[in-house]
Amino acid sequence: MAAWTIEGAQARHNGARRGKALVLDDVSLSVAPGEVLGVVGPNGAGKTSLLRAGLGLMPLEAGQALLGGRPLARLNPVDRARLVGYLPQERRLAWNLRAVDVAALGAPDLPPGEALAVARERLARVGISELVDRGVLDMSGGERARVLLARLLATRAPLLVADEPVAGLDPDAQLLTLDLLRAEAAGGAAVVVTLHDLGLAARCCDRVVVLNRGRVAADGAPMEALSPAVLEAVFKLDGALIDTPAGVVVAARRTLSLSASPLGEGLSHPAYRVPGTYPPIGIAVVAEAGAAPGSGVA
Structure with missing residues (x-):
């Protein structure tokens, strides 16, 4: 039950x-x-x-x-x-x-x-x-x-x-x-x-x-x-679960650009178009659309 x-x-x-x-x-x-x-x-x-x-x-x-x-x-x-x-x-x-x-x-x-x-x-x-x-x-x-x-x-x-x-x-x-x-x-x-x-x-x-x-x-x-x-x-992420020696992580990149995201309104200035990764624990999210999934796995 x-x-x-x-x-x-x-x-x-x-x-x-x-x-x-x-x-x-x-x-x-x-x-x-x-x-x-x-x-x-x-x-x-x-x-x-x-x-x-x-x-x-x-x-x-x-x-x-x-x-x-x-x-x-x-x-x-x-x-x-x-x-x-x-x-x-x-x-x-x-x-x-x-x-x-x-x-x-x-x-x-x-x-x-x-x-x-x-x-x-x-x-x-x-x-x-x-x-x-x-x-x-x-x-x-x-x-x-x-x-x-x-x-x-x-x-x-x-x-x-x-x-x-x-x-x-x-x-x-x-x-x-x-x-x-x-x-x-x-x-x-x-x-x-x-x-x-x-x-x-x-x-x-x-x-x-x-x-x-x-x-x-x-x-x-x-x-x-x-x-x-x-x-x-659901999450607007391009990626997948990856099994690592430390456990499963999600390696992914955003499918929306900063300027296209609701959270990124007003961020179309070139100064904001800087490649980088911002990975919370257990999930690697690559901000730049051209970066390879998993390049910032935590």
């Missing part, structure tokens, strides 16, 4: 009137215990909306979500909290609580002493045991991200959902984060993670769902879901 199923989800932004564009349009997916599912897509594709709608944090106009085969709408908040651990994209915290106290919030079902013990162990897992007593507002953004990951791990929930958990982290922290989530899956949890780094998605996920304009463009094993055809149609 799937740990989490979304069937025919249709949704608009909160407060949007009918007639406004759908952010989710007949989206279906499922994730099984022991599986790591990656959700990828361009900015605005509907990744966060899918997670929120599937967890009951955003209303659905049509379709339904099920947890362990039970309709989400019929579960009370206590049962939902027991079944799901959720790490949202937003990392702002309002109070300067100690890291250990924030992480312990992930284990409200335990007595306070046991919750703190679990929190300390999870903080050690994410590599910041020396910061257990530091206030979270006195930390860097990356350190706070690790505290929130520890809180997610402290839930011990059978379904873990993380929205862009590696955003803004250094390379080692990115790989550690995904290794820890894979370890949870190895222990039987179902894990769903949204990512922008296609190389990391291909390397760390058992299955990948590609969203584009609120619809599922591909769903399958990484090599299938991130095929050259999908890279071109």
Whole structure:
């Protein structure tokens, strides 16, 4: 039985009137215990909306979500909290609580002493045991991200959902984060993670769902879901997945010039036409159309 199923989800932004564009349009997916599912897509594709709608944090106009085969709408908040651990994209915290106290919030079902013990162990897992007593507002953004990951791990929930958990982290922290989530899956949890780094998605996920304009463009094993055809149609990239000794990366070049890209309006001046590569971790994107794919593989 799937740990989490979304069937025919249709949704608009909160407060949007009918007639406004759908952010989710007949989206279906499922994730099984022991599986790591990656959700990828361009900015605005509907990744966060899918997670929120599937967890009951955003209303659905049509379709339904099920947890362990039970309709989400019929579960009370206590049962939902027991079944799901959720790490949202937003990392702002309002109070300067100690890291250990924030992480312990992930284990409200335990007595306070046991919750703190679990929190300390999870903080050690994410590599910041020396910061257990530091206030979270006195930390860097990356350190706070690790505290929130520890809180997610402290839930011990059978379904873990993380929205862009590696955003803004250094390379080692990115790989550690995904290794820890894979370890949870190895222990039987179902894990769903949204990512922008296609190389990391291909390397760390058992299955990948590609969203584009609120619809599922591909769903399958990484090599299938991130095929050259999908890279071109969805991400406007000319390239492919390449297996290296360090893991899979995406070697690609942009199919749009700077002046043709929506992000490049006003960049037609010759000063901007400088060949170069700008490779995030796990994906090599060659800016100049004439450069060879893979010439800047990270």
